Amino acid sequence: MPGSLHIITLVKWVPDAQLERRIGEDRRLDRSQGILGELDEHPLETALQIKEQHEAEVRVSALTMGPSGASAAVKKALQIGADDGFHLTDEALQAADIWTTSAALAAAINYVRATSEGSEYLVLTGMASEDGETAAVPAQLAGRLRVPALTQAREVTLEGRRVVVTRLSGTRMQRVAAVLPALVSVTDQANEPRYPNFRAIMKAKKKPTTTFSLADLGLTRYAVESKVSLIAAEPRPERQAGEIIHDDGTAGQKTVEFLSKEGLL
Secondary structure (H helix, E strand, O other): OOOOEEEEEEOOEEEOOOOOOOEOOOOOEOOOOEEEOHHHHHHHHHHHHHHHHHHHHEEEEEEEEOOHHHHHHHHHHHHHOOOEEEEEOOHHHOOOOHHHHHHHHHHHHHHHHHHHOOOEEEEEEEOOOOOOOOOOHHHHHHHHHOOOEEEEEEEEEEEOOEEEEEEEEOOEEEEEEEEOOEEEEEOOOOOOOOOOOHHHHHHHOOOOEEEEOOHHHOOOHHHHOOOOOOOOOOOOOOOOOOOOOOOOOOHHHHHHHHHHHOOOO
16 A cells, blocks of 8 residues: 555444433433444444554544534544544534534544645445434535545455445445545444453553534534424334234234234235
């Protein structure tokens, strides 16, 4: 691989799936107890494997966007092995939709790139986020950055200045490539993420983290104003008890009627 490579890995602070999700008084999802999204550990592992293959030629940065608590996602990424972290936080980004998210992250990536001027760069993302689950941000982000998007990657390798990806499309496996710079979204089938040991956790405390706002990117809140607004939000209703059909000779007919009523026939 000629020259140096800067891998910018997007990580997200998401609600812990093990806990009950709650909607706050501001009609937003309560994120007070968040974690690094599990799907974001796979692109991070991919970045670290590339770094191990190419030694000191590769720098891995973890980038997140979110409130102050989102710094925990960066901290975990540093413990796993990222070299440094970046945290975009701004009140104007609360309840950001995918349009706003991709716009803000594109500007943030250019901000991070500026810290390694002269390097080739590769952006790695997860296949989706555990909270939004749209899987639309990677493609939108690549469009804003004007770089190729290689999505749903099960394997990622570097061949000179090319990034080569193996992906599943329908029933066929594809092998596609693009010249750097590029963006790759990595699936949870790509690898088995590593866990930080005690030494890595202690070492992470000395790694630099940069916190910045929209103003640092030269953006106003109007430049990233969401196109979607939330009108109402409420917890889903409690599950009702199912209907029990006793076989008195008409169970078959009642089952058919039930399935028909539910639109399953």
